[in-house]
Amino acid sequence: MKRILWLLALGLVAALAIPILIGGRGIVTELRGFPTSQLLLMMGMILVCWNLNALRLRLLLAGRAGKLSQTRAFSIVMATEFAICATPGGTGGPLTLLGLLARRGIRPAQASAIFAVDQLTDLLFFLSGLIGVALYVLIEAVDLKLGWLVGLPTLLLLTALVMLWLTLTHYARVMHVTGRWLARLNVKRRSRFGFARRLLHFRNSLIETLRLPRWLLLAVFLLCCAHWLIRYSILYLVVQGLGQHIDWAWTFLVQMVSMAAGQLSFLPGGAGGAELTSSALLTPLIGAQSAAAAVLIWRFVTYYFYLLAGFPIFVATAGKAFLRMMNKQRAAGKR
Template identity: 90%
Template sequence: MKRIVWFLALGLIAALTIPILIGGGGIVDELRGFPTSQLLLMLGMIVVCWNLNALRLRVLLAGRAGRLPQWRAFSIVMATEFAICATPGGTGGPLTLLGLLARRGVRPAQASAIFAVDQLTDLLFFLSGLIGVAIYVLIEAVNLELGWLVGLPTLLLITALVLLWLTLSNYARVMQITGRWLEKLNVKRRSRFGLARRLLHFRNSLVETLQLPRWQLLAVFLLCCAHWLIRYSILYLVIQGLGQHIDWAWTFLVQMVSMAAGQLSFLPGGAGGAELTSSAMLTPLIGAQSAAAAVLIWRFVTYYFYLLAGFPIFLATAGKAFLRMMNKRKRG
């Protein structure tokens, strides 16, 4: 737990220091001139995003958690989002979700499958978004030399989806190969069978979730699209509030590349990597001071606000369960 706190502190320091160093003293004037009404609007948009994700969770559960009211699903989403933002690589998010759903009688395999389908819909949205950005770049002929910024993430997403499809289609073969590798690594027979049993339960739960009625799966995807379209409009509104202008498609791409780069920093919330990448991509377009101010405001709304608003909800709903689960993993 102390390690998580140290990582979070280091991430917050990096997230604040990088934009300040890039923007210099002039960043203060940029921040002072930002409209308060615009900031409140963006914070309200984040609350809408949490509600959309809560509704998406309820649709995915399909009654497997009993009667789950919107406010309860909302608190689960906020606690999970806080854990994602507060832990390296977002590893605390799935653990928090599993712990909270377990209280409502959802088995770990089912909760894991729900989380996996949730992430799958995110991948499908981002793939669709990147294809849309690629079409925009070709039509507008906007700096085609930067096409790799669209092509590389698109290739990675397609590869991930193909690998997932191949894994599910050839599950028995994958299990055989995995078992042989584990045997060569001298993993005990009991541990190998235990892992295989858990993976089988997860696979069955994943198939069960994907076999929901088509209208429910479509509703999940539409809610996913609505969430990310609102979330990824934040940076566009920030730049507008600073008196600058960039096409929405480019702010979408900046956020995608920045958050992917943030994962490489291994700090909570992608801190450091996200700020450095987004500042580097925005500076040639709007200048260093405006870029640094935009990054600070954008990250306040999409990162700091998640921590500030989610912390009390996390403590009230998942704090003790999360600590127990972390201690159990440590002992294991």
């Protein structure tokens, strides 16, 4: 836990320092001129996003967690989002979700499957979005040298979807190969069988979730699209509030590439990597000072606000459960 707190502190310092160093003293003037009403609007949009995700969670649970109210689902989403932003690589998010759903009688395999379907809908949305951006680049005859910004994320998303499909359709082979790797690493036979059993339970739960009525899965996907369209409009509104203009498609692409680069920083919330990448992509279009100010405001709404608003909810609903699961994982790692 101390290591997580140190990494979070380091991430917050990096997230603030990079835009300030890039924008210099002029960033203060840019920030002062930003409309307060625009900032409140964007924070309200984040609240809408959390509500959409709460409704998506309720649909995916399909009554398996009893009567889950929108308010309760909203608190689960906020706690999970906080854990994602506060831990390296977002690893705390799934643990928090598993712990909170376990209280409502959802087995770990079922909770993992629900999380996986949730992530799958995200992948499908981003793949569709990248295809749309690629068509925009071709139609508008934008500099094709920047095509790698579209091509690389698309390739990564397609690879992830293919890997998931292969895992589901050839799970016996996957378990056999994984078992041999674990044996070579001198993992005990009992632990290997336990891993295989959990993987099989996860696969069965995932298939069970994917067999929900098609209208329900379509509703989940539409809620996913609405969530990301609103969330990825934040940077566009920030740039507008600073008196600059960039096409929405490019702000969408900047955010996708920046958040992917942020994962490589291994700091909570992609801190450092997201700021550096987004600043580098925006500076040629709107200048260093405006780019730095835009990144700082954008990250406040989509990162700092998640931490500030989510912390009390996380402590109240998931704090003890999260620590318990972290201790279990640490104990399992020592065996």
